[in-house]
Amino acid sequence: MKNVDAKKPVFRFAPNPNGPLSFGHARGIVINGTYSKEHEGILILRFDDTDTTVKPPELSAYDLIPEEVEWLLGRPADRIVVASDRIPEYYQHAETMLKEGFGYVCKCSAEVFREYRESKSNCPCRDKSVENNMSDWNKMLDGTYKPGDAVVRVKTDMTLKNPALRDWPALRMQDTETNPHPRPNIGSKYKVWPLLDFQSAVEDHLQGVTHIIRGKDLMDSTRKQTLLYEHFGWTYPETIYWGRVKVHEWGGFSTSKMRASIENGEYSGWDDPRLPTIQGLKARGIQPEALRNFWIELGVTQKDISVPLATLFSHNTKMIDDEAPRLSFVRNPTEVLLQGQTPEFVGIPIHPNHPKKGLRNISLNPPTIFIESEDANGLYRLKEFADIGEHGNIESIDRSDKRPIIHWMSLTNSVEAVLIIPDQEEIKIVNGRAESNDYEIGTIVQLERIGYAIITEDGYLLMHE
């Protein structure tokens, strides 16, 4: 990374607060957050909430997102900036632009302007006088013009090789009567709103942002903004890009798609463990540190990549195994009545690597136990207890041969329970007997021979193996 030593670097993460954060947003938070921490800089969380029509913000996100950022990083963002609070600043810069002559009010429709863009020719509005532009600007502000009638454009050069850069739009009008901004103190206050490229560029400068790390889909944004910075005489921040990330098991994910699926009842909410949202991952027992390690390991390359969920899970396993108490969960249980001498109790370690954590004392009075139906064929050894022969006959307390070791649970120490398995699109429910315990909801346990699970109100939610 360049220029990090020169001064205190300033990074920013700038989502649209139009819903909860997704797995993909986590990358922006983790990468920017980690760099800012490593270089003793600061992290700005900025809400780019300047669209009230196409991707309208959601009020709850303003509180939720800072919490999610804090959960993920283990510390809050150093500064929070809300674009909709900063409209006067943007207006001021727009006016500077018009007065200095590097911006103009364009009254062409989007379609008409596309013609000019494609044919590399100047739009007639481009040559208007400053007075004319200011008068049109005021007509935008006071609502004489309506959405679609006029936009403010940045003068670049209509013959630029890259069509995306040709006199790009900086501010436009929105019907905030029909579509008011959800923040009550903003509401229908403004009719003219900056577009991302303008708002973000101006705000980055005002906040002293030194490094921008973002998706490569915004590469042309950088170029547009650089042209604006040249007009203003500012220096553009150092910029680094990352490519697209797909997770094998999830495919593409978009906020709007998820919203629709939640509304029609396919998912229980944004925190449904099947969803690639931060809340969903949290509900699924993914640790913030695992998520951080995952994104840091992927690094910041411009390649488009596709990763299996197993990579994230392996990071998570490293975080949780040491702490996860062991429990038995017997799927599709078969009852077995033990024959022969049985002790009153059998002690099984809570965690095999930490004997100090103690034992789970399993009562064998009555000597009725459950084992998984799949394990009920032939000889087996009950883990930490005894070799069992035909008809539940106890053959030996010591291990006498290589018969498979299986997990089990006594009638006394188990209760009916369900194992919830989020599997791609669907959720599988497996009935069984869970070892009795008094761990709190939210505790991460390891179900022996099955995998890690988190205790929920409804049952044991299987996280991963």
Added chain:
RNA sequence: GCUCGUAUAGUGUAGUGGCCCAUCAUAAAGGACUCUCAUUCCUUUGACCCGGGUUCAAAUCCCGGUACGAGCACCA
């Protein structure tokens, strides 16, 4: 179509001209430990997109091709 970008083992990643018959992680296979198909540890398999060029020397620089991706919105 135009513009921009990327191309290293199955999946990710390191590597900015010689320390590279290429790093690490993960996955897979085998083994040790373990009364879990967990954890930990060891071993093995496995890659520089293709073709030219520059150079004593190229994964690394240049050109062409191919593949993939992004932008060309009065969305972010």
